[in-house]
Amino acid sequence: MTAKIRLCVDHPLGTGQSVALTEAQAHYLFGVMRLGAEARILLFNGRDGEWLARIAVAGKRGGSAECLEQTAPQRMPPDLWLVFAPIKKARTDFIVEKAVELGVARILPVQTEFTNAERIRQDRLQSHAVEAAEQCGATHVPVVEDLTALEKLLARWDAGRRILWADEARVGAATTLAGAEPGPWAILIGPEGGFSPSERRRLAALPFVAPVSLGPRILRADTAACAALTLWQASLGDWR
Numbered sequence: 105m106t107a108k109i110r111l112c113v114d115h116p117l118g119t120g121q122s123v124a125l126t127e128a129q130a131h132y133l134f135g136v137m138r139l140g141a142e143a144r145i146l147l148f149n150g151r152d153g154e155w156l157a158r159i160a161v162a163g164k165r166g167g168s169a170e171c172l173e174q175t176a177p178q179r180m181p182p183d184l185w186l187v188f189a190p191i192k193k194a195r196t197d198f199i200v201e202k203a204v205e206l207g208v209a210r211i212l213p214v215q216t217e218f219t220n221a222e223r224i225r226q227d228r229l230q231s232h233a234v235e236a237a238e239q240c241g242a243t244h245v246p247v248v249e250d251l252t253a254l255e256k257l258l259a260r261w262d263a264g265r266r267i268l269w270a271d272e273a274r275v276g277a278a279t280t281l282a283g284a285e286p287g288p289w290a291i292l293i294g295p296e297g298g299f300s301p302s303e304r305r306r307l308a309a310l311p312f313v314a315p316v317s318l319g320p321r322i323l324r325a326d327t328a329a330c331a332a333l334t335l336w337q338a339s340l341g342d343w344r
């Protein structure tokens with residue numbers, strides 16, 4: 105029997121462990137995917153790796169699965185955060201999904217001077233992160249924080265975490281991370297309107313901020329997020 109469906113659960117996982125399934129998970133497994141008792145699924149919870157599990161009870165409003173064996177160890181992404189200004193709903197969803205696939209530890213939406221969104225549906229974005237982790241084989245789901253003002257975030261920033269600032273003003277400059285040390289980093293992506301002059305001055309004055317060009321063309325924010333994550337992962341992250 106091939107196990108294809110991966111589910112993220114809150115429950116501890118271990119040999120023989122019985123895991124209760126929520127109503128939404130039961131609906132998906134037994135209603136949508138038409139699985140029944142004895143079917144095999146994969147479970148992870150962000151702590152205990154990935155486990156092969158057997159459906160023990162398949163009910164309309166819930167059910168349970170029994171852990172059989174561990175199929176992958178717990179793997180944490182590099183200590184990389186994505187800080188980005190939310191844009192239109194579908195593109196923001198895309199950024200969260202791709203950030204999980206490319207590998208980040210934490211996602212922080214920020215409000216900048218030129219950000220249109222005044223609030224975000226944090227719970228919906230967190231669900232997108234869970235779905236992306238289920239689909240891409242990750243055993244960790246990054247936390248998606250609620251919207252914070254960029255200024256507030258910078259005021260309490262730990263200087264030990266460097267910021268790779270995707271700076272549209274450097275368009276066309278040479279792009280290199282040569283000489284950059286691995287360790288805690290964050291990538292910062294601006295909104296459609298870019299960063300304001302005062303934000304630019306503030307960022308440029310911070311010793312832990314490294315501005316970077318993402319090539320000779322201006323990218324949409326969602327493309328810029330993917331490009332910066334790829335650049336960082338290949339130079340300093342877990343793609344090396």
Ligand code: SAM
Binds near residue numbers: 272274276292
């Ligand atoms: N309105 C801005 C302009 O015309 O200069 C462009 C903003 S761009 C759509 C959104 C964000 O993507 C920027 O704030 C920056 O973080 C990032 N970005 C896009 N293209 C980039 C590039 N070539 N180099 C560095 N960052 C870039």
